[in-house]
Structures are given as structure tokens and as C-alpha cells.
Amino acid sequence: MRASGIAAIPVLLAFAALALSACGQNNQTVRIDGSSTVFPISEAAAEEYSKITRARINVGFSGTGAGFEKFCRGAIHVSAASRPIKDSETAACAEKGIDDIVELQVAIDALTVVVHPDNSFVQCLTVDQLHDLFSGKATRWSDVDPAWPDDRPSLFYPGTDSGTFDYFVEAIIEDVDATAFHTADGTPSEDDNVLALGIRNEEDAIGYFGFANFSEAGRSLKAVAIDAGDGCIDPTRENALNGTYSPLSRPLFIYTRETFLAEHPENPVLRFLQFYLDNTGTLVQEVGYIAMPKEVFDEQFNKIAPFLSDG
Amino acid sequence: MAVLNPDPNASNFRESLRKRPLNRWNEMLIKAALTACAFVSLATTALIIIVLFGETISFFQDVSFSDFFLNSEWQPLQKPVSFGIWELVAGTLNVVFWSLIIAVPIGMATAIYLSEYASPRIRRTLKPILEALAGVPTVVYAFFALTFITQDLLQPGLGKGAVPIFNSFSASVMLAVMILPTIASLSEDAMSNVPRDLREAAYGLGSTRLEVSLRVVVPAALSGIIVSILLGIARVIGETMIVAIAAGSTPNLTLDPFASIQTMTGYMLQVGLGDAARGTVDYRSLFAVGTMLFLMTLVFNIAAQLIVGRYREEYE
Numbered sequence: 001m002r003a004s005g006i007a008a009i010p011v012l013l014a015f016a017a018l019a020l021s022a023c024g025q026n027n028q029t030v031r032i033d034g035s036s037t038v039f040p041i042s043e044a045a046a047e048e049y050s051k052i053t054r055a056r057i058n059v060g061f062s063g064t065g066a067g068f069e070k071f072c073r074g075a076i077h078v079s080a081a082s083r084p085i086k087d088s089e090t091a092a093c094a095e096k097g098i099d100d101i102v103e104l105q106v107a108i109d110a111l112t113v114v115v116h117p118d119n120s121f122v123q124c125l126t127v128d129q130l131h132d133l134f135s136g137k138a139t140r141w142s143d144v145d146p147a148w149p150d151d152r153p154s155l156f157y158p159g160t161d162s163g164t165f166d167y168f169v170e171a172i173i174e175d176v177d178a179t180a181f182h183t184a185d186g187t188p189s190e191d192d193n194v195l196a197l198g199i200r201n202e203e204d205a206i207g208y209f210g211f212a213n214f215s216e217a218g219r220s221l222k223a224v225a226i227d228a229g230d231g232c233i234d235p236t237r238e239n240a241l242n243g244t245y246s247p248l249s250r251p252l253f254i255y256t257r258e259t260f261l262a263e264h265p266e267n268p269v270l271r272f273l274q275f276y277l278d279n280t281g282t283l284v285q286e287v288g289y290i291a292m293p294k295e296v297f298d299e300q301f302n303k304i305a306p307f308l309s310d311g
Numbered sequence: 312m313a314v315l316n317p318d319p320n321a322s323n324f325r326e327s328l329r330k331r332p333l334n335r336w337n338e339m340l341i342k343a344a345l346t347a348c349a350f351v352s353l354a355t356t357a358l359i360i361i362v363l364f365g366e367t368i369s370f371f372q373d374v375s376f377s378d379f380f381l382n383s384e385w386q387p388l389q390k391p392v393s394f395g396i397w398e399l400v401a402g403t404l405n406v407v408f409w410s411l412i413i414a415v416p417i418g419m420a421t422a423i424y425l426s427e428y429a430s431p432r433i434r435r436t437l438k439p440i441l442e443a444l445a446g447v448p449t450v451v452y453a454f455f456a457l458t459f460i461t462q463d464l465l466q467p468g469l470g471k472g473a474v475p476i477f478n479s480f481s482a483s484v485m486l487a488v489m490i491l492p493t494i495a496s497l498s499e500d501a502m503s504n505v506p507r508d509l510r511e512a513a514y515g516l517g518s519t520r521l522e523v524s525l526r527v528v529v530p531a532a533l534s535g536i537i538v539s540i541l542l543g544i545a546r547v548i549g550e551t552m553i554v555a556i557a558a559g560s561t562p563n564l565t566l567d568p569f570a571s572i573q574t575m576t577g578y579m580l581q582v583g584l585g586d587a588a589r590g591t592v593d594y595r596s597l598f599a600v601g602t603m604l605f606l607m608t609l610v611f612n613i614a615a616q617l618i619v620g621r622y623r624e625e626y627e
Contacts (some may be wrong), residue, residue, distance in 0.1 A: 029594075062584070063585060065585075069588055154475060155530065159388075159560075159581070159585065160388040160389055160585075161585045181389065181390045181391055182389060182390075184386045184389045184561075184562075185561070186561065187477060187559055187560055187561055187571055188560055188561075189560060190585065197476060198476045198477065200461065201466065201471065201476040202459075202471060202475060202476055203471055203472060204472075238365055
């Protein structure tokens with residue numbers, strides 16, 4: 001008698017847990033996932049938004065590619081990306097019945113190449129030199145510039161799920177030599193903190209990630225100026241805005257669906273995105289990226305304006 | 312309740328026995344339930360094997376066996392794509408090798424101390440503490456390896472140039488700490504089971520305590536010791552967090568302890584957390600590596616059982 005009584009308790013607990021787990025999901029949850037570069041902005045927006053509403057915002061950073069995949073599966077409401085959506089990804093979404101994608105730019109990033117702060121010889125790299133380092137053509141510093149030491153650089157770069165990786169491959173690897181590939185001889189990671197940790201701790205390290213991670217690191221990392229033919233340009237806000245920091249300055253996006261924007265009556269996605277866009281100016285500066293110029297910002301706002309006036 | 316719990320001293324005991332209600336259905340139900348529970352683990356294992364092997368077979372429709380087994384580069388996610396498994400296997404064997412080099416001597420020494428040298432009181436206190444060490448979550452070990460071992464111990468000690476931030480040695484040290492309780496505890500159990508007569512006989516012939524430990528007890532307990540080491544190896548092969556966080560994500564065909572490597576489990580974690588869509592080669596590579604891992608662990612577990620069967624000394 002007693003034994004079967006005791007056995008009933010775990011069974012009841014299991015049922016209770018199952019029943020209660022459904023309570024956590026309310027339809028006030030907005031799910032965002034995707035680029036780890038855009039993540040700090042989304043996270044800051046979510047934090048500020050949760051102070052003034054009861055809506056819950058879940059922000060992930062699985063990588064631009066992973067984010068689009070989840071978006072096309074219908075698992076998330078907003079997909080953050082550090083590169084524009086690819087045609088193949090739009091097609092994949094269309095196959096699943098998602099053909100009303102809305103693209104919103106939220107900031108400008110200056111993709112920064114960083115080295116260890118004690119690195120005395122790398123101040124400026126031409127696009128070709130950067131290409132050689134990251135395509136495997138140069139295996140030693142001296143291959144890039146004979147005046148440099150004979151040591152091997154340690155490469156740290158975002159993983160293949162990352163939009164930053166895709167962008168770098170397009171702008172630095174393939175634009176210089178369409179047959180070249182990004183090297184696999186280094187430490188990839190989707191987590192920019194892991195990259196920063198690695199570069200901070202190895203004197204021969206070189207890597208790249210979004211501007212916000214660099215500005216957060218302060219003096220523990222050193223940025224490299226990039227020479228695209230017009231002289232060495234440092235990655236700064238001004239240079240990203242005025243377009244001289246090329247080819248590594250790029251827009252950051254969030255993608256959602258018209259269906260989500262048009263939901264009635266409770267419209268968590270639209271309300272959150274309205275808040276997001278309204279506050280990009282301050283949030284983006286706080287996080288360390290570059291705010292869009294006014295004309296670009298107005299363009300984005302106009303994309304969600306029609307939904308705001310309905311209901 | 313006199314009928315269901317017959318009291319042997321009652322005057323109507325035999326009556327009450329005869330009057331016990333027939334619980335045949337209850338008995339059969341309980342038997343069925345217990346059998347079902349026992350089969351749950353069997354069924355789960357069978358399902359895991361079916362899924363693993365199914366996806367692996369699909370994988371080998373896209374990737375040839377020669378590509379998998381004869382190639383030496385593992386680069387499934389970045390172009391140019393290549394699927395040579397040995398870099399990952401080498402990464403796993405790298406950490407197995409270095410963690411064993413650390414854990415086996417220390418584990419054996421601990422076991423010999425506990426079984427031959429320690430007083431019963433020390434043994435009673437130390438053994439539970441040792442076994443508690445086995446309960447530390449591996450993610451704690453992982454960050455300990457990355458922050459303390461690599462950054463506070465190895466890099467200041469050997470220089471930042473010689474020790475990359477992600478290296479297999481830090482991971483191996485923590486893996487050794489992880490399997491130390493297994494090896495020490497199981498070896499000590501095996502050694503304690505060696506009957507005293509053997510030891511007394513050796514002492515009687517004038518052996519020192521060390522000679523008794525190494526020449527009498529250890530050989531007698533050898534099967535248990537080897538099993539403990541093989542179980543330790545199986546644990547290290549399957550360990551994911553420590554190697555994923557501390558050892559790196561660069562597939563590398565090397566036994567160098569101070570190289571960034573990627574183990575099979577580290578790769579599986581990387582792809583599992585990423586965006587491999589179901590049905591693609593990337594996704595299936597996860598299962599191919601998983602099958603390889605499964606087979607390696609199976610081999611070690613079977614070896615452990617065979618050795619127990621063959622070499623175990625049965626004492627009366």
C-alpha cells in the first residue's frame with residue numbers, strides 16, 4: 001500500500017510540471033534570434049522595453065544563418081542579421097509559405113580587425129594583405145610584409161553561422177580573388193567573447209568582429225587600420241558614416257514578417273519594433289555601433305508606419 | 312486487516328490464508344509494469360542506435376568511405392569541404408593520452424595509499440571525499456581549465472608564445488581530475504578485495520610494504536585496475552564541455568598537448584548549436600561523428616568486460 005502510494009507522487013509531479021510548463025508561454029513573448037553582432041542592440045532594446053511593458057522578449061545569438069533558418073521555420077518572430085538576406089534564404093522561406101518578409105536596417109557596423117595590444121608591427125593592412133592572411137596564402141607575418149617577424153599568426157574568426165563571417169568572405173576573400181577560400185586554420189567561434197578572449201591572450205593573434213565588441217574591449221585589443229587604396233583608415237564612427245572605412249563598414253538588419261506586424265489586437269511584435277526603431281539612436285551609441293543617418297532611419301520607419309496607423 | 316496480512320499467531324491463521332483474495336491480476340499487472348520499465352532502457356538504446364545508424368547511412372551516400380577514412384582534413388562547414396575523420400579522432404585521442412598520463416599514476420598511487428598505507432580512519436574519511444569529487448559538474452571544470460589552468464598557471468609559467476589560449480593540455484589536466492575518482496576508487500575496491508593471506512604471506516617472507524603493494528596486490532587486483540582505467544577512458548572520450556570550452560575548435564592531427572584541437576564531442580556540440588538544416592550533409596556529419604564516438608566507447612566497454620571475464624581472480 002505504502003509503496004504504491006509513494007510511487008504515485010513522482011507521477012503526479014510529472015503531470016503537474018507538464019501542465020505548468022504551458023503557463024510560461026504566453027502570446028506576449030517576442031522571439032528574436034540571429035546575428036551575434038546585432039545581439040547587443042536587440043538585448044539593450046529588450047531590456048529597456050521590459051522596464052515599461054509586461055511583454056517578454058527572448059533574444060538569442062545563434063548566428064545570422066541560424067537565425068534565418070529559425071525564421072523560415074516559424075520558430076522566431078524577428079531575425080537579426082549582419083548581412084542582407086540571401087536569395088537562397090528568401091526562397092527557402094517562400095517554400096515554407098513565408099513571402100512577406102520586411103527588412104529593417106537598425107545600425108551601421110564598422111567590422112573591425114583586431115590584434116593583440118602589444119603587437120607593434122601591424123598598424124595598417126591593405127585589403128590584399130588582409131586577404132592573404134585570411135585565405136591561407138600567408139602563413140607567417142613575414143609573408144605579408146618582409147619587414148615583419150617570422151612567426152605564425154594565430155587567427156580568430158567568427159564561425160560559419162555568423163553573418164560577420166559571410167560578410168568578410170564576400171568583401172575580403174572573394175572580392176580580391178573569386179577562387180580563394182577563407183582559411184580553416186584558426187579558431188572559429190560564434191561567440192565574439194571567445195574571440196576577444198583569444199586575441200587578448202596571444203601575442204601573434206589577429207581576428208575580426210563587429211565594432212561594438214572592439215569598443216567594449218577598450219585597451220585590451222588594438223584595432224588595425226584598413227587601406228582600400230585611399231590610405232589607412234581607422235575604424236571609427238565618423239569613418240563608417242562618411243563611407244571612407246571601406247569595404248568593412250556594413251549595415252545591420254532585423255527581419256520580420258508583415259503578418260507579425262499586422263497582428264490584431266495585441267501586437268507585441270509591432271510595438272516592440274516601434275520601440276526598437278524609435279530608440280536605435282541612443283541604444284546603438286550605447287552599445288558601440290554607429291547610428292544610421294536620418295534619411296536611412298526615416299526610410300525604415302516608413303516601412304512600419306502603415307501598420308501603426310491600422311488599429 | 313486480518314485477511315490481507317495474515318498473522319501467523321492468530322487462531323484462524325490457516326482460515327485466513329485460504330480466504331486471501333486472488334490477486335492474480337494484480338500480480339500480472341505488476342510483473343508487466345516492471346518488465347516494461349526494464350525494457351525502457353533497452354528500447355531507448357535501440358532507438359538511439361537506429362537513429363544514429365540511419366542518419367550515418369544517409370551521410371555515406373553523400374560522402375564516400377575513402378573520403379571519410381583516408382582524408383586527413385576535417386573541414387565540413389567551410390569551403391573547400393572535406394570529411395577526413397582522423398583529425399577529430401586525433402583530437403579525442405590527444406586528450407585521452409594526456410589525461411591518462413596524469414590520472415593513472417596519481418590514481419594508482421591514491422588507490423595504493425588508501426588500500427595499503429592509510430589507517431582505517433583516514434580511509435573512511437578520504438574515500439567519500441574522493442567520490443564526492445566525481446560529482447562536480449563538468450562545466451565547472453571547463454571554466455576552471457580556461458581561466459585558472461590556462462591563464463593563471465600555464466601562460467605565466469611557460470610563456471604566452473608557447474601556450475595558446477585554447478590548448479589540449481588544460482583540458483587534459485581537468486579531464487584527469489575528472490576521472491581520478493573513478494580510477495582511484497575502483498582500483499582501491501579491487502585492491503581491498505585481495506585477501507589478506509596473500510599480503511601476510513609476502514610480509515612473512517620479508518617484503519617491504521611497497522613490494523607487497525606493487526608485486527602482490529596490484530597484480531592480484533589487475534583486472535579491476537584495468538577496468539577502472541578503461542572506464543576512465545570511456546568517460547574522457549565522451550566528455551564534451553571541458554574540451555569544447557578549453558581545448559579549442561580547430562581540428563588538428565597532432566598529439567601536441569599545447570596545440571588547439573577539436574575533439575569529436577566538441578565538433579558535435581559546435582554543429583548541434585549551429586544552423587545545420589535537417590537533411591544536409593552538415594547535419595548528417597553530426598551523426599557520422601556520433602556513430603564513430605559510440606563505436607569507440609563500445610569497444611572500450613566491451614574490452615573492460617572481456618578483461619574482467621578473463622583475468623579476474625576469484626577468491627574464496
